[in-house]
Every structure is written in C-alpha cells, then in structure tokens.
Amino acid sequence: MTIRENKSPLALEKQAASDYPLHEIVGGRWSPRYFSSQPVPKEKIGAMLEAARWAASSRNQQPWRFIVVTADQPELHARFVGTLMEANQKWAQEAPLLILGIAKRNWDHNDQPNGYAWYDLGQAVSALALQGMAEGVYIHQMGGFSKDAARAAFAIPEAYEPVVAIAAGYPGVLDEAPDDIRQRELSPRSRKPLSELVYGGEWGAPWD
Ligand SMILES: Cc1cc2nc3c(=O)[nH]c(=O)nc-3n(C[C@H](O)[C@H](O)[C@H](O)COP(=O)(O)O)c2cc1C
Numbered sequence: 001m002t003i004r005e006n007k008s009p010l011a012l013e014k015q016a017a018s019d020y021p022l023h024e025i026v027g028g029r030w031s032p033r034y035f036s037s038q039p040v041p042k043e044k045i046g047a048m049l050e051a052a053r054w055a056a057s058s059r060n061q062q063p064w065r066f067i068v069v070t071a072d073q074p075e076l077h078a079r080f081v082g083t084l085m086e087a088n089q090k091w092a093q094e095a096p097l098l099i100l101g102i103a104k105r106n107w108d109h110n111d112q113p114n115g116y117a118w119y120d121l122g123q124a125v126s127a128l129a130l131q132g133m134a135e136g137v138y139i140h141q142m143g144g145f146s147k148d149a150a151r152a153a154f155a156i157p158e159a160y161e162p163v164v165a166i167a168a169g170y171p172g173v174l175d176e177a178p179d180d181i182r183q184r185e186l187s188p189r190s191r192k193p194l195s196e197l198v199y200g201g202e203w204g205a206p207w208d
Helices: 042-053 074-081 086-092 117-134 147-153 179-186
Strands: 064-070 097-104 138-142 160-169
Touching: 042 064, 042 117, 064 074, 064 117, 074 097, 086 138, 086 160, 097 117, 117 138, 117 160, 147 160
Parallel strands: none
Antiparallel strands: 064 097, 097 160, 138 160
16 A cells, blocks of 8 residues: 555645655655644554554663544643644644653663653654555644643653654645645755765765
C-alpha cells in the first residue's frame, strides 16, 4: 500500500527538494496548519502509536508516554487546545487528533537523569509521523505550549516532562482556508544544504 492510495487527491504536496531521491513517506512528510475535520480512524491512530512503541531507545527504556485526545471528546480537546500558545491554538484547534508527547525524566533502574529521554521520545514521534504518512495522516509538532498548563490539565506526575504537543489529521482543502493560513501552507519547505550538515571524515571536511 502506498501513500498515494491513502491520500486525498486534494491534499497539498510539499515534497522535499532533496539532492538524493527519498521514499515518498519521508520526502512527502510536511507539517500542515490546516486540517480536515474528518476523524482519523482508531486503527490508524493505533498503528501510529504502535510505530512509536516499537522505536529504538537507549537501554530499551521506552521513556516516551503519550496522551491522546480526539475531537469527539470536546471537553478534553478544548482542554488540550487551552495549553497551546495562541498562535498555535488558531490552527491546531481544527485538528481532529491531538497528542501530547511526554518523556520520563529518570532511568528505571537507578532513578538518575536519563540524558537520552528526549532523544528517544523524538525518535518515537518520528516513527509515529512516518506511520501516519503511510496512511495519509499528517502531524504538526509544537513546542509552543505551556508545560505547566499541560501538566495541570492532564495530571502528569513530576517524574514525567511534557515535551511536545502534536496536532494530527488529514490535510484540509486549502481553498477553504483563511488567507494567512493559505499563504503559510503554500510557502516552500526549506533546509540547510547537506554540505553544511554533513562532513566527511573530519569536522568541516566535505563529504560529497
Ligand atoms: C519540536 C518541534 C517544535 C515545533 N514547534 C512548532 C510550533 O510551536 N508552532 C508551529 O507552527 N510549528 C512548530 N514546529 C514545526 C516546525 O516549524 C516545522 O517542522 C519546520 O518548519 C519544518 O517544516 P516541515 O515539517 O513542514 O518540513 C515544531 C517542530 C518541532 C519538531
């Protein structure tokens, strides 16, 4: 099954302008700010969470935790949206699926700080994003939220740290989006060149 079979023909394509060809779920991933209200079926949400679950982690600690809220839980959905910064609330409130990514701060075995917890959570979210892409479901991660508000809203214990809020769903039909959002959606994706990010053999030496 390819992403094309799952994707709405109206979804905006923002393929990465990569120097080397990419698989379509990698190169085609981008972060929408305009979502359709169409609910994401539970099986697809489950598959995204399974992908996160099966990510690699240091010492197999699996320090990630997720709180999942859908639009058919209006009180919880509004509570989640209330933890977001205003600029994010504006568009993320339309997303039918909201997920809070949380890291367990300390190792299980000695209760000392786990310096890989954030790294591992990021890796799990990346797997979740790609599984979503394979099903036509896009995610948009947000650092713009209040950790304190999220902790209070969802009774998160001190040993765990809210790290990232995620809005997810099917991309909306862009023609129906407000002007400012449409402009942002249409802006091209950009990246630093590989030569600035990758070195061959020693720091600063060209790889390619
Ligand atoms: C940890 C993290 C935090 C982010 N925070 C926000 C945010 O608060 N608001 C927002 O609109 N986008 C946010 N983004 C989305 C990035 O701006 C976006 O991924 C980046 O511009 C690259 O765009 P692309 O994902 O479409 O390729 C965040 C992304 C990540 C990974």
